[in-house]
Amino acid sequence: MDQVRIIRHPVVQHKLTELRDLQTPPSRFRELLREITPLLLYEATWDLEVEEVPVRTPMGEGRGQRLRGAVGLVPILRAGLGMVEGALQVFPEAQVWHLGLYRDERTLQPVAYYNRLPAQPTVTWCFILDPMLATGGSAVAAVDMVKRWGVPHIVFVGLIAAPEGLERFRGAHPDVPVYVAAVDSHLNPHGFIVPGLGDAGDRQFGTG
Ligand SMILES: O=P(O)(O)OC[C@H]1O[C@H](OP(=O)(O)OP(=O)(O)O)[C@H](O)[C@@H]1O
Ligand SMILES: O=c1cc[nH]c(=O)[nH]1
Ligand SMILES: [Mg+2]
Numbered sequence: 001m002d003q004v005r006i007i008r009h010p011v012v013q014h015k016l017t018e019l020r021d022l023q024t025p026p027s028r029f030r031e032l033l034r035e036i037t038p039l040l041l042y043e044a045t046w047d048l049e050v051e052e053v054p055v056r057t058p059m060g061e062g063r064g065q066r067l068r069g070a071v072g073l074v075p076i077l078r079a080g081l082g083m084v085e086g087a088l089q090v091f092p093e094a095q096v097w098h099l100g101l102y103r104d105e106r107t108l109q110p111v112a113y114y115n116r117l118p119a120q121p122t123v124t125w126c127f128i129l130d131p132m133l134a135t136g137g138s139a140v141a142a143v144d145m146v147k148r149w150g151v152p153h154i155v156f157v158g159l160i161a162a163p164e165g166l167e168r169f170r171g172a173h174p175d176v177p178v179y180v181a182a183v184d185s186h187l188n189p190h191g192f193i194v195p196g197l198g199d200a201g202d203r204q205f206g207t208g
Contacts, residue, residue: 016181020197026206037086044179069124076130079200083129108191110138121150131200136165140172
């Protein structure tokens, strides 16, 4: 399987275009991010395992399927926070484990500032949520942390990736699938995705 999947669904692309638009204010940006995340997860969850179970309907006995294994959502602060609510609509019982990473503006290296993952893994599947994969440093660092935690199945779910970042990510974690709505042209000299959408954290929270 190609480990990078671009979700080209028309509804996803419609919402992504509004997210990119510099006129979109933070309130609408947050709403769009909440709306688009379940659509991304729909595609990113095809490989989840199920088990056959009996089900009693008002009309009698039937057979059904139930998801197997606990799901963890791992938003990368800050921007990944905006994807949590939409992801919880898909997995209301998921555990949410936050990772705090920011990119040093000068070196573009990720700096970890929050990680309360317990010693032992508590989930089987882990969906790492971050709208932007630019140089790939933050995504690689997040997967490093989740792998050290010991989760067997890890998937990265984002909105926009840069080709440079995807190459770096594939080099570091070829086993981890990446689902995004777009792969853009390139990174500018400051490490921003072009055309991208700007700083996803600032656009959500009205900062910067
Ligand atoms: O692929 P990279 O080059 O590592 O860049 C991507 C990272 O940059 C953004 O976070 P940022 O550092 O702006 O932190 P913030 O979400 O707190 O604004 C974004 O949400 C990613 O985490
Ligand atoms: O374009 C970019 C690059 C990194 N982080 C963002 O939020 N946007
Ligand atoms: Mg930011």
